[in-house]
């Protein structure tokens with residue numbers, strides 16, 4: 365993926381009185397440049413309305429940039445959209461590309477025909493997806509009867525049956541339970557390791573980024589605000605994770621060097637600690653001094669990290 369000074373400006377008409385409408389422009393993407401080398405998995409994050417979906421639509425060729433130069437697998441997406449379609453896969457978490465009333469396997473047959481995938485390759489890819497995404501019992505079920513997590517796994521398989529070398533994932537874990545999320549992440553890691561698929565991932569779940577991407581790009585108001593390791597983002601934003609601890613009984617707030625107790629509710633306490641630090645020494649110190657029954661770690665959400673990032677570096 366190569367983007368140089370990419371812009372997308374929408375002309376919109378806004379109501380300006382009872383009958384009058386004013387023309388005005390929205391700069392959804394405002395001069396973005398980056399490169400994603402083959403085989404890299406990159407997070408593409410930002411608040412609502414930042415310009416993520418618009419970027420992905422330009423990368424697929426659905427939208428044409430207003431300015432700048434764009435190449436995906438050496439192809440100009442808006443000029444050769446059909447040729448590019450053979451090389452990319454797209455999953456939109458909020459919408460399905462599967463046929464609602466058809467059993468899952470019929471949707472796959474249609475993909476087989478539409479992309480003219482050679483029979484042997486189609487069968488191999490389908491077998492692999494069915495096995496790794498646990499789809500065997502779902503192939504005869506109409507898509508409308510699938511749960512969200514099952515549907516998402518079905519959608520990911522559909523995006524991969526033609527062996528794309530680039531995959532765009534727009535919120536692939538949204539609304540999924542912990543087990544489904546883990547399955548999807550594990551599958552994506554395998555895919556990237558085995559096939560070297562390049563992945564651009566949009567998500568509001570920082571754990572997705574943490575587990576899948578070494579690199580993360582933050583976009584806001586159509587501009588690239590950060591491009592680097594997730595740890596660096598945490599440092600800039602000084603974001604915190606939270607350890608939620610259930611003690612044997614109600615106790616005064618826990619006192620530990622490496623964390624601050626931010627909330628106490630009966631035997632449950634919330635301890636904040638820097639997101640860039642490992643939770644392991646904290647858990648060990650806690651278990652050493654206090655009667656711990658259960659605990660879990662909560663990740664900061666992306667909006668909170670970004671909000672802190674701006675607060676720390678207002679010049680960004």
Ligand SMILES: Nc1ncnc2c1ncn2[C@@H]1O[C@H](COP(=O)(O)OP(=O)(O)OP(=O)(O)O)[C@@H](O)[C@H]1O
Nearest residue numbers: 374376390392410411412413414415416417418419
């Ligand atoms: N077709 C369109 N016409 C006019 N404005 C648009 C159009 N598509 C997007 N926009 C505007 O462009 C900006 C960026 O939108 P975009 O959908 O790319 O954001 P996003 O980062 O994907 O947000 P979200 O996380 O909510 O999906 C928003 O202000 C949006 O209202």
